[in-house]
Amino acid sequence: MKVLCLHGKGTSGYIFRSQISTFRAKLPDDIQFDFLDGPFKSDAAPGVDVFYSPPYYAFWENDGIDSIRATYTWLTDHIDKNGPYDLALMFSQGCVLGSSALLLHQEETPHLPPPFKAAVFVCGGASLNVLEEMGFHVSAEARERDLASRSALAQQAGSSALLAQGGDRWTGLQTLDGGLSEAELRNEITCPYRINIPTVHIYGSKDPRWAAGVHLSGICEPTKRRTYDHGGGHEIPRTNAVSNSIAELFQWAVAQSQIEQ
Template structure:
């Protein structure tokens, strides 16, 4: 299957490729991955010093404001429309929040069409950022974050959610997004780390992360 891959804030596509290397290896060689860089300069994310290069440009998809978030949403929508279809999306932190906003945006525009032919057939969210409400961005010009208590389950495709129990940077990243996804179609793995993706130093966590991702792929009736 073909995954669109979105990195976290203060990283880039090369770094995200390295961060997901052990998990992608555990998923086998039947998948392809297309890594997309953000367009907004950012400071280097904490904790990635060991895999960052002196030549790296650190990026994000949007600033925490309405105009920037709206541009990022429309840019991603255009990319998917022009270069898709993609079977799934794999995203970390801010990238996951943006991907989730796109899924909700497509459903808000065409609920029936998205049930029949969703923009992604499954999604993998690492430390998933809290998505902005697309309708508020587009119609009201407001920056409002989605939450289960107000909005319910908005994402109706199979999802895998992986986050760290010791995430002190963004403790709401992961739990909030998971609740926005349909309960019977979501799989969750909480590892012992922080705001990070399990790697080769924790083979057990890599294995469990791969298991919940495979569950999402299976629920989407996609090739393993």
């Protein structure tokens, strides 16, 4: 069992390994994790430099469609040389890359096996630019929320907020998300087709990027997806209850990846 691991912007494969250590300890020992570093050096993600030293990486320098396509080519080359992978585990920007890879694969090489057989997305969404390029309709409300959530994330995740408020800094994006159900959010993006491999979607209701995670779940096949709200912010909580739940969902994805062979 081989797992491709894609970190968040301004972190690294080493940092991602640390971030998942609590739930990973609950998994079988025969799972091989491959932690990539993004191809571009980056500033630290907000709050990351409080706990981790450089280097920090990103998967692209801007999120335009051409940059994402270039990184998709880079990722495909890595998979060709080091795969195949049964599963991908992704956080934040890693989710953008992983979902883009699946969508671009369906557009360009649908006759070939997908880059991985199942996916676990944590606290991340899809690229709205890629979705629109692929013929998805993204509502104006989804676009507005996407822009506002990026700014809110930088503020709530930053070092000053972390040191001053700790876990209480996570307040989500209440002005735009308040009162909306997950089903209503999923309807904000109209899909001509869906990602068709088994997927797990883990997000936190206090994360400013919560809606992005829900949107991503909406473009994946409903009969093959599982969702879980860990109740926190833009993070992977290390409590025993959350770790057990994530480990259980991860093992569901592992089992599904074997069925998909």
